[in-house]
Amino acid sequence: MLRRKMRHLSRYQEIATALFHYGFGHIVRDLGLMDQVRRKSGRKPESDASMAKRIRLLLEELGPTFVKLGQVASTRSDLFPPMIISELETLQDHVPSFPFQEVKGIIEAELQASLPACFASFDEQPLAAASIGQVHRATLISGEEVVVKVRRPMIERLIETDLEIIADLLVMAEDRLSWVAQFQLVELFDEFAKVLRQELNFVIEADNTERIRKQSMESGYISAPRIYSDYSTKKVLTQSFIDGVKVTEATKAAGYQPKRIAEQFAKGMFEQMFVHGFFHGDPHPGNVFVTKANKVVLIDFGMVGRLSRRMRQELALLLIGLYKRDTNKVHRALIGMEILREDSDQELIWEDLEQLRIKYAMMEISEISLANALQEIFDIAHKHRCLVPSSLTVLLKSILSIERLLATLAPQLRIIDIIEPFGHDLVRERYDPIRAAKQMQEETIDLLRTLRYLPKELQHVIRAARRNELEMKMSISELDQLNHKIDQITNKLSFSIVLLSFSIIMAAVIVGGSLTAEQTILSRLPSLEIGLGIASFLFLWIIWAIVRSGRF
Incomplete structure (x- = not known):
């Protein structure tokens, strides 16, 4: 350090x-x-x-x-x-944006070709500049209009x-x-x-963008830019140009259909979350564009969220329990999501959830904010020292962005009406007998595989024990504090020994000089000063070493 x-x-x-x-x-x-x-x-x-x-x-x-x-x-x-x-x-x-000459140098070094060999045209003025990189508009030799994101020099x-x-x-x-x-x-x-x-690696962002684009093609609710992999590297990302406006500018006065846009955006986001388990992690208005045909296009996939199938099913159960004001369902879902710790007081947690149910029982469903309700549930978990997975906090942020956008574009839309079909599909899938049988079959195969290798593993353990080669690892939570305390005691003991030695040397020099009357070589030397100097140096050196260790 x-x-x-x-x-x-x-x-x-x-x-x-x-x-x-x-x-x-x-x-x-x-x-x-x-x-x-x-x-x-x-x-x-x-x-x-x-x-x-x-x-x-x-x-x-x-x-x-x-x-x-x-x-x-x-x-x-x-x-x-x-x-x-x-x-x-x-x-x-x-x-500030960085100079075009640096942009040109980075692109040519990354693509191993001159700029004119890659692009028919390249706008020297950036469309936008951010902390990680900046974006330029360009045209490929083949004629496609693109935007090129270039990583800022020295940023890594x-x-x-x-x-x-x-x-x-x-x-x-x-x-x-x-x-x-x-x-x-x-x-x-x-x-x-x-x-x-x-986020520093544009290859990861390119993969995220392509995955969202492909998984959204079937429903067509939303889309993402096309990635040109031949012109993309860790430091350069080339994707199709989106001819549209920011979603906040897609008003009825400008000729757009805000309600349709809001509905498509929300369905597309919930499809990503509950069907595919892979979703845009930061869908704020600056990352949502609308084309002239009222198509929603997402950009900037540096942050994404992931939900396993099991997590999605438990989340659906949680949402259904929340909207049905069913404390038991919410509590079971939190256990299934492994948010609640085994050593937590489940009765106290249930009581806090029940208080939350009573609060929402007094409200109409249309008045309930899904993001706020989830936030309050996560607050209860945090109150009882339970850690909410990062995937769910990213989900919460995305849902909050969805609610804000719906409130701006189409306040009359109820988020529960949009999300409910996805939730019920997940719950039906969870209790689908065919899927349950398939899952049981997979678990049985895993168990049989484990039992097959168990005798061999036990033989290894027994042989190691006979040869006294059996190792046991122990984890003691207070071991670091114990080591720290031992270091403190050792350093203080060393300090005391040095002090004692210093005192003995000085006493010996003074007593020896006073008892002898003969002129010796020692008496002719400034022994007192030399002894004091050496002892003082040793004393200061060991004190510095102890203080530097931070364990005194």
Whole structure:
């Protein structure tokens, strides 16, 4: 950690200074980073704004990695309060576009061909610029109109540096700040880092886009751009140009059919979730376009959600239980989704769910927000220290985006009417006797396979035990604390021994000098000073070593 801190010292200083400026000086102090703060003249700490706004401004100032961190954190409404979530959802990338010559250089290096050999025309002015890359309009030699997304130069190195620093800071924070463990920030960061590294690789985004496009072709509710794989790499993504407008601009006055658009969009999204289990993870209005023929097209598949068949079936049961105000169904679904922990107090959880049922029993179904209801259920799980899977938090964010878009385009549409058929299909599939028999057959085959190899595995265990080669691994939760305590005791003992040695040496020199009257070589030397110097050096060296270890 120390080597990385020295290597990234200037970035540590930027982060510590930004934290201090936006009113988080207590965190800087608790992490022991006050010496890294660079106070700028004429710049006063932001203290008047709300904490949520200060967090957003802080992340925007620290750049792409931290903006992306905030965007991922905005999906975890089960962990953070609404005021922070609403601010994080407004995070913006304040980044300028990079020069066309760099764009040209990256494309030619990636495609191993000159720009004119790949494109009949290429617009030097970008359509949009973001933290990861920027988009240009172009035309292929074959005549198709496309958009080309090019990854920003050096962005991978910047993001990896920031990820290393954040990981170091979280390790420090876990030891010193109790609320870090409470909000599960380390787990959230691991999830965030994985998502961000995937966004850096345009090949993954291309695969996601193609998968959504192909699985949506049969129903035709929505579509996605076509990917041109011959012109796409890890740093360059070429896809078909969408001739349309943002969904918020598709108004009746502009000649569009908002109700039809809203219905197609919602059905398409729920089909992705409940039929295919693979869906767009961030369908905000900027990622939803509408063509002149009122066709909905999704773009930007850097973030996607995944739901297993079993999770989809349990989710359908949860939604049916929610709308039928059936606490038992909701509780069983949460157990089936493995959200509720075995050691949780199930009676207390059931009582909290029952209180939620009573609340919704007083409301008309049309008044119930699906996103809010799911959020309250996840809040109950979090209250009882149960971890909601990241796939469900991405789902929740997507459902929230769907509800907002429906409220804007067609307030009269009821989301329950759109989602109900998908839910009932999943429940029927769950109890389908043919599928149940097939599943039982597969499980029986797995069991027989396990039983077949069991005797051989037991023989290996017995032979290893006879040769005294049987290893047993133990996990003791307090082992790290025990090791830490032993280090403390050892260092303090070493400290005491050095102090004792220092005292004995000094006493021997002084007593020896006072008892002898003869002039010896030792007496003619500044032995007291030399002894004091050596002992002092050893003393300071061991103290520095102990303090540096952080275990004193």
